[in-house]
Amino acid sequence: MSTGWKPGLPAPTHDDLNSCVQCGLCLPHCPTFRVTGLETSSPRGRIAAMRSVQAGETPVQGDFTRFTDECLACRACESACPSSVPYGRLIEAARIQTEAARPAGQRAVRRAGISGVIGHRRMTRLMGWGLAISQALRIDRLMPRSLRMATPRVTLRGMRTPLPRSSGEGPVAMLLTGCVMDIAFRPTHLATTHALVRGGYTAVVPDGGGCCGALAAHAGEVGSARALARQRIAQMEGAEVIVVDSAGCSAHMRTYGHLLADDPEWSARAQAVAAKVRDAVEIDAPPGRQCDERVAVHDACHHLHAQGIGPEIRRTLRAAGATPVDLGDGGRCCGAGGIYNVLEPGMAATLGEQKARAIIATGTDVVAVANPGCAIQIRNHLQALGSDVDVRHPLEIVD
């Protein structure tokens, strides 16, 4: 069995790995370490495993794959690290390596799901109709529980909800419609277009929509992630602002420059597009309604740790008269993690239930969630606990 990184593919760099001084200060912030208490489930342990591969002592298989697969890529460790270890960059590169080292059959199944369905709008829409019909007929109950807990609620009405191609006046703000957002969160898209119009923009929904590639990048499918990034760049680069109402997608699109840095034809265009990206909660717009209610706030990891976004959500809610309520769990990950809840259902279920209980403990009727993966995970776990707390994007709450 060969050891070391596979040549010709991105890999964790020597400098990034050596920036970890093994102090362990990140450990209490890591959700997987908190659940298992094992060093191998911690950021320090995972970095040590990467160093072992780097030194040629370990293959990119077996235990190494298990340790990296179990990581949520939530980057809570990165926020906590006093040595500024770029853990997000490390795990992303390690995932490209583990993906390439999987048995061909396993790789084909993962690629079919991530690139073949999520990366193609027609296939995503087809999947959406399938989910909407099976949920309307309640035959989705035949799915294994772990898969059902990771599945969005899709309605026939939601699938048919039209999005205005262009509305308002002012600088052009183009909305990323995305993949899962496009089938399960159209009310969020509508609320975002309303906020853009109130904020003095022309809200434009591009023809054909499409995925930003975040899920592919998260799973180590770098070829698909780059192809999707090029599609979105070509489609959206003419806009003055690119607005994204999914925390995972805005975080990912901000890395387009890095993703295509070695592509001479695309790197400058990628950097220009990344600079235009605004998360929807960063748009300065007056609220569409006043809502005098307490609203629990779940901070998505891709907001809190990847983009430093958090106060913006609370400011948006306060401007509408609402009272934001923190969950008191230190912003711990909900366990969704892209498609983590499909691939690692056990850990995801533990974290999802913890998050749902923290929300219920606030005694609020609604929770603001600005990321589709988190919204699906949290809604399903709230329901499993018999709670009817409503899960909404903050812009929907104030629309």
Ligand code: SF4
């Ligand atoms: S990642 Fe940072 S906080 Fe964690 S052990 Fe390494 S240096 Fe310490």
Ligand code: SF4
């Ligand atoms: S990214 Fe999240 S799960 Fe992974 S090591 Fe860091 S804190 Fe732990």
